[in-house]
Amino acid sequence: MSEPTSPRIEPFKAPTGTRDVLHPESDRWQALIALFAGHVTRAGYGLVQSPMFEEIGVFSRVGEGTDLVRKEMYDFLDKGERHIALRPEGTASIARAWIQHAQGEAKPWKVWYAAPSFRYERPQAGRFRQHHQLGAEAIGSDDPDLDVEVIAMLHDFYVSVGLKQVTLLINSMGTAEDRRRYIEDVRAWLNQRLDTLDPKDAEKVVDHPMRVLDSKRPVTIAAIADAPRITDRLSPEAAERFERVKSGLTALAIDFSVEPRLVRGLDYYTHTTFEFVSGALDAAQSTIGGGGRYDGLIESLGGPSTPGIGFGSGIERVLLTCDAEGVFPAPARSTDVFVVDTTGGTAARDFTIELRRAGISAERAFDGRSMKSQMKSADKSGAAFVCIIGDDEAAAGTVTIRDLRGDTGQDAVDRSTAAAVLAARLS
């Protein structure tokens, strides 16, 4: 009989379509979120932390016919048999939160978030099962100048990130009635030309006629050149609103192009819809942010008829675009002081923490490494100074401060004053 072999464990991996964001990339995430937070905070938006999952109904109201609801929802039954879905997009949760808690707040209620979203899809470039969105929503006002504010906020954020090859596309879906009537018109128009469409698109005429207009297939693109345009069919009040939005963007020197075929994936949009597309990404996923007005959403979630507008922007896609444009690198990590201790580690333990308590960033090596090894670690840490504590310093109650960057050499100072000396030399 041979000894029973211990079972080999196949190492676990992060689930399909998810990733671990480790430093230094995570430092870049923090910097991006902080930059965004600055923009929205200056505009009066407050942070909302909402649950990552909801009763599935919250999300299915965004559009029973959308792919997002029909096949991309990451849903399951919990132990209480509740039908739960992981948040696939940010707006519905915010709308639900407003209905539940904030109806009495001043309008518009302006909030922002930086949070994960989940969609059950096959991952590819710029597409994940868990991705992260920076978003903002303003609920309770139908003023078109609010549309301008929201779009300008996202535009200016991209500018401050350093992105140059970003194009703003805008469209208006008109009122709910305009939208409904237009969809019928498009369906009728397409039905008379089914044989001229690419077969893949012809299938979509019944359920998603507007999707056909958004097709990338050459045959279809040629066939729909003269299809009715929503922007030609807006009711007078919707057209006037749209003009106000466009003139606002123009006044702010924000370039845009009206794209009457712009179709966004969620059914709740009315009036203004917009999308920021990167020209630097050659991947299939080039939309880095988008949003629009959703004047019917709150009501469909059981709240009072209330207008709203907002956007979401994918952190992963924004950073992908940054890579493509060579902007927004990870901020350099810096350590002020690296403590080298060859006396056994006690001095490093205590002195490092003393320095940190004095507001100095301090690192050290562990495991009783040789001085040479510790010096190498000090160099790699990027520290400006190294503090050496060997037998001589320990006996004399001093530390040797060595400048790792310049040529000022090294000198011993009394340990009790070392933190102050370092703080002075670092400033």
Place this chain on the structure above:
RNA sequence: GUGGCCGUAGCUCAGCUCGGUUAGAGCGCCAGGUUGUGGCCCUGGAGGUCGGGGGUUCAAGUCCCCUCGGUCACCCCA
């Protein structure tokens, strides 16, 4: 969900076409060269279920099948 390509050290990859001694390189990591001093250089070391399972064979990293994962595209979207 469908299809193309790809899975060999922590990372990037060679080896697979025409199966055959202890599976290699660079980088990284650790140590030594300098018994108290980093960056450069030199030397050495650790580290591999060749994604997993099955099959063919005297013999499989190499051939076949299945499966899982990655990636890209469709679809759709951030």
